[in-house]
């Protein structure tokens with residue numbers, strides 16, 4: 001090992017003649033920072049930026065943001081300081097201090113709207129519809145939202161004419177303003193603060209740059225065109241922190257850059273820190289670095305005169321003949337933006353299939369404004385079979401949902417005005433009643449079962465986790481704790497553990513298996529495929545093997561001898577774990593404590609029933625890669641316990657994404673790059689018929705490429721055998737359609753290429769991209785578009801994926817889809833016909849209703865009220881200009897359960913878009929009336945001039961007369977009347 005921390009610490013303890021310290025990569029940056037800061041030097045880090053001239057920098061958005069932010073902080077700091085950078089970053093000219101000149105917006109400042117907009121664009125900020133991440137801004141009415149690079153949260157600037165009336169932070173996930181007003185806000189430019197003439201000049205340069213960027217603009221190519229960037233190597237005093245092997249070209253560039261001398265006194269060290277450690281080194285001066293006091297206690301750091309504790313987040317480990325510096329902190333990982341969007345704006349796109357609760361499957365055409373009886377209202381237009389059009393009032397938007405089914409095929413439209421859909425729903429409902437009853441009966445039976453007592457001592461538990469070789473995510477920790485305490489509770493566990501592939505479910509499950517074996521019981525681990533059995537067997541071997549525990553496997557590939565070994569082990573009552581496919585079902589165990597089952601939905605009904613018979617007192621842990629829909633989880637929580645892993649392990653990197661036109665040379669380069677590092681490639685080609693052509697094209701590009709083609713027409717067994725070979729490295733590239741097996745962990749495949757990406761929905765693209773990047777290697781994703789005409793809108797949506805590799809609205813949507821599908825899986829039972837016919841959303845909604853009804857959770861509610869009030873009520877497009885955002889607000893308002901929710905959304909609209917105008921206010925009032933009406937058992941409300949007519953489900957209708965025929969009077973009259981009924 002090289003003693004890099006020792007070197008850096010020792011050097012900077014004495015000297016301060018280096019301005020920039022060069023290291024190998026991001027990880028080394030963190031190590032160097034701990035050493036230099038502990039030596040007393042304020043330090044700043046640049047990200048590893050591995051680009052070459054002409055690259056589309058959109059795919060490196062995160063690095064550039066960090067770069068500008070860091071440089072700005074570095075320049076701003078007055079005092080002894082050091083900039084630490086991966087050496088490759090400095091191979092390119094970078095923004096200079098002058099480039100990064102900030103601007104300030106202050107309370108009561110006068111600045112024209114247009115002027116501010118231009119200024120922000122010249123600062124490198126991107127105009128968007130809704131601001132979600134750094135470097136974006138949006139303007140709506142009198143409101144400007146800006147997410148400055150230098151701020152943790154975006155700001156919302158409110159104007160009165162051309163004067164700034166207020167500046168406040170707001171929460172990007174909820175889009176709501178925070179209370180406190182700011183005096184002023186400073187904005188750090190992205191790349192550069194350019195004057196008008198500079199901006200024109202660089203725009204011209206960009207236009208003439210040769211590049212394969214899909215959109216040539218400042219965000220993708222500005223880095224190569226902006227004037228005034230500096231060669232930092234020439235400008236600052238640089239030094240390598242340690243010897244680095246450079247290629248020829250770089251070596252030239254770094255000619256003359258020196259290297260810090262070897263450390264004389266200290267050495268880096270990596271040992272485990274235990275109470276014995278301190279005892280052993282009693283003769284030395286020890287400084288212990290720790291995040292907090294409790295960490296000191298947890299590690300059993302003794303109180304002794306030779307030990308000093310220092311509270312700091314730094315992580316440094318050095319030793320010498322008389323001194324030791326150790327850190328209880330874990331090495332810091334690069335911070336990933338872990339923002340979660342809560343607002344989905346693009347839930348419905350024109351042309352999407354939707355399901356209406358009463359009319360069935362139609363297609364979404366868009367929003368339409370229509371005058372009815374002299375009043376203006378908005379409707380959602382849907383098209384049905386034969387082109388029939390349905391106008392759905394926006395206040396009833398809750399009656400439709402996007403159509404989601406498993407097949408991914410094109411659903412067939414229903415016919416308006418036929419009762420067939422209603423009949424179909426009735427039939428589904430009967431089926432669902434039976435399913436719901438079964439689920440509940442099963443749960444009730446389980447409730448009475450005593451479980452085997454499985455327990456683990458604190459010591460063993462900590463030891464097992466410590467040997468994982470990585471740090472558990474918070475979710476993993478919680479899931480593990482919950483599972484272990486349930487196993488020791490005396491009741492039989494029936495738990496669902498869900499989480500994305502590669503998020504560490506198996507690791508969590510192995511805790512339970514370990515506890516089970518240690519408590520003297522046997523465990524069975526069921527998997528749907530031989531492939532998974534091979535994978536899990538390997539995991540079990542590596543984690544449990546070192547404890548000398550017995551691990552067996554049983555599947556298609558087991559020999560007769562192996563089979564009989566498993567049989568006798570299970571019969572002997574000795575503690576062991578057997579992982580296997582359904583063939584394991586026929587064996588049974590004599591001393592069963594735990595059943596783990598992976599991807600339960602892939603097992604047949606009979607097989608699952610057999611599973612339940614295996615051990616009367618055994619605990620059950622089901623794992624699933626598909627999340628549970630939130631709606632259904634409520635009902636299920638009465639029946640099952642569950643744990644969810646939402647966070648990926650820390651070492652996962654964002655997937656580097658490129659959106660490009662289809663081009664042979666690019667594909668060749670991408671594949672070769674992956675092959676060079678001995679990795680594998682997924683290649684998505686979504687047409688079975690043209691797959692052979694795609695294959696020969698790939699072979700033409702790279703003659704020796706070992707290609708495996710798979711699609712749904714190939715039988716399961718062949719698919720599995722071939723995938724085993726792929727896993728074993730016998731192929732380089734998997735050419736497949738998008739629906740081919742996604743549930744397996746293939747950490748060695750880290751490049752995915754998707755042909756015709758523009759034909760996929762954003763949610764699908766997110767899911768496809770999610771198949772790579774499941775290890776600590778940098779993963780790459782190429783979304784290729786054909787040369788047919790793609791609208792600018794579509795281009796923008798695709799390109800947004802490049803700079804947005806982390807969680808945004810898109811991934812939320814992907815999750816939503818997954819959840820819905822997952823819900824269908826959970827129910828299991830071969831209901832796919834019904835699901836195809838009505839879509840998952842409605843299917844689940846109905847199931848949820850049935851379960852709740854059986855559990856007496858809720859009465860059946862009418863939520864479809866016919867409202868024919870002749871008043872103009874709609875969210876004014878002048879207030880909320882973007883159709884998608886308006887639609888989303890309508891959707892949320894229509895789903896509101898009580899008036900408080902409606903008012904909260906109305907407050908949010910005011911906050912995000914400005915003061916509500918008359919029409920919007922009236923729409924809010926209409927939504928309040930809808931809710932009051934539902935509570936009062938109203939079936940319809942209509943009006944004509946001053947006369948209002950209210951029909952009830954089970955009582956005499958009411959006639960009201962309002963003060964005038966004005967809209968606000970009519971609304972007030974209805975709402976007063978309804979409020980009167982509820983007291």
Ligand code: ADP
Nearest residue numbers: 470471472473500501502503504505506507649
């Ligand atoms: P899943 O069963 O959800 O697909 P696994 O438990 O098989 O996921 O984990 C996937 C890979 O990630 C395994 O190689 C595992 O060792 C590793 N892993 C699990 N948890 C973590 C973690 N917290 N940090 C780093 N690596 C992890």
